[in-house]
Amino acid sequence: MIRCLLAQISRNQNGQLVRKELEATGEAVQIGRAAGCKILLLDHRVNFHHATIHYSDGGKLFIEAEEGADITINGSPELSAELSPGTHVLVGPYELIAETPTDDYDLVLSVEMVHPLPDDHEHISANQAPVTLAGAGLSKRKLTLWLAGAIALIFLILPMIPASSPTLPKWVTSLQASIKKSWQLGEMSRGHHLISAKCDACHLKPFEAVPDKACENCHKTVARHIEDKTLHANAFKDMRCGECHHEHRGETREVTQDAQCVACHAKIKKKNDKTKLANIRDFSKDHPAFSLTFKTGHKDSDVVRISQIDKAKLIEKSGLKFSHKVHLDKEGVSSPEGDTVLECRDCHQLDAAGTRFSPISMENNCQQSGCHALNFKPPVSKRQIPHSSEQKLMVTLREYYATTAISKATAGEKLQCGAGVGVGKNQLERALDCANHNAYVNAEILFKPNSGCGECHEITPDADDKDIPWKVTPVSITSHWLRNSHFTHAKHSTAKCSECHDKTLSEKSSDVAIPAIEKCRECHVGNKRVKNRLNSGCDNCHSFHNKNAPPSSVAAH
């Protein structure tokens, strides 16, 4: 039997200790929340049955923790311990202190709540998890400073530091070049990729638009738009290259677009009332009829342009007589090899660029298969008369007939001359006269309007020249009919020649068979999409920089 006095210690409102004693006697003294416990400790931190005090076999008082419960003896966790006077036992939030036993009691225990539960709102709030975003550690100000600072440093300050600064280490300049690219609006055009990292190759001064000088440093031979220097200067005034050639727009967008041409050419007559050009917006809508270039002389500048509308004026004066109808006869044309059917390509051969055709020549095209051999008339020799000037032709004839006459005179043979030639002269003089006579007679036959040379050439009498009184009209064949455009025949090889150039019935060389714009429009349309038609911009046929004009750099200064 344990006779136990329980002294409950509490504090009054003034904080003074209040001791209340109770008796708790039994075979063993249970400690816990359970109703049957002798020492009842009502706190949820105390187990239902927390510990038991009992006598040991040796007659000493022991406290022993129940299964699953924790007790602390004099500051260290134990399962059981002797309850000698002065022992401090912690059961949940309660401290039990064994006091000196009295005569009436084997055990005197004081019990005090030493760890009370928090009971005020401030304490609850102090232990409360954050309930605001600011309380959770987020700071708008810090985020602002970091973000704005990083952007300002990376995208504003670093790209502005001159790359060539010798004070900067290499890795900084290389990093800077990468950062600088962040300022680029878009991909560089294909031609400028090589200088994409050298901003100052074009941007010569900060906050100043790219000057033409920067372009001309590399593009030295780019021609201006208008041949006339003054007109060009008036039309383009202070306009920079960069206003048409927009860079940083991707690989293929740098070159000028139709709309830029149309910006002027749609109202070109308003801009310059003296211009012969028509207002134009689109190839399909209002592109005028083509103007063909006719040669008027041998110089490149000796040309005249005639619109295809003026059909009566479309006559080529080449100085030649040529019938395409005869040469393109389906039955063939007679040649030393028999009747031969000719095709266009037998005479007209594409040049190396595939754009236009190689010039026609007598040797390469007309005499290629023994056709158009230049024999003596009458055919007194197998020798060929040279296809050359009138003078050279006469020299050849005279040489031949002089040799023949002198040979005959030396051999004592009779000279075959016209009556009265060389009469009264010695044999040698007579032979020379005879040779000149025969040469003249032969030349007279050759220079007839419709035979010999006259079969192909236009021949006119030349009364002023008594020695050679005939003149062959100089040949002038137009090789580039549309001089202000570029047309690539090779790209149109899927079409037959006759689809565009109908020459099969042409009997005169003066006939012009350049297709009209309507023919082009069968396949090509302007910028508006049309099914099964090819969209064609201005630069499909025209070049802004006129190849006939000197470089812009020359024009500018």
Place this chain on the structure above:
Amino acid sequence: MQRNTLLEYRNYRYFKIASLLTISAVLAYLFDQPAMGAYGGSWLGYLFGILSALIVVVLTLYGVRKRLPSIRTERRNSLNASSPQQDVPDRRKRQASWLRHHGATLQGWLSAHTYMGIALIVLATLHTGFQFGWNVHTLAYALMMVVIISGCYGIYAYLRMPRLMTANMGGINTFNALLLEIDDLDKQASVKSLQFSDDICAVVRKARQETLIGGNFFRQLTACQRNCPTAKAVQQLRLLGKSLKYDQLKSFDDLFLIMAHKETLVRRARLDVMYRARLEFWLYLHAPLSIAFLTALIAHIVAIFFYW
């Protein structure tokens, strides 16, 4: 009422202005055929850029205006100073009128801020000509879009959240009152649980000690605590109650009801935290990113004209 005053301010004045601006811009964009295709460097592109920059300035000024409440006082003082000779009733009348006007102006600022911000989406997008890349220009655009979209969410939150918050609180006035009530229930549950086994007592203790309201950024936004001890305690009590003796059931029912009530209040408290977080979190994007956007915008403008 809030919806009316903010979005319908002065018979949709700023909605009309923003719509007119947007429609005009779209039509101009559709009809304009720049030589090099649409982009920020065409004359229309520059116009869109300048307009957008001006709108950005106006939008930023709202932020400044909001942070300068003293303007009101200063202006009121100056108004009073200008008419000292007027009698009191007249002056009060003017003050009241001015305040109404001034109050409306502040709301007008927000109304304009909202609609012009949305119009900026269209104007700035047309300014780009739909050309984007990995550069500071697109960075500025992207930041601007995040700022505007977060602002749109902010308007939605301001219009929607207060009602949800009021409905959620169910008559409890403040969040602190809710916390005190939860604490009170905790105490009641602790006392009630003392008479029961250690299992029940531990469940109640754990629910008291480990239940979290609020917490980090994501917990606040989601109103969720994984394996919430209170919710779990209610579930466990339902099971543990089955093995109790008949004479304990009455007290246990009381304990269960206390815990169930606590669970409801905890949910409400968490929802309240969530609504407040959702009402606030967009500002953590809107305000810092707007300054970041302004910095990127300056970089964009400097870059354009530095390498003109």
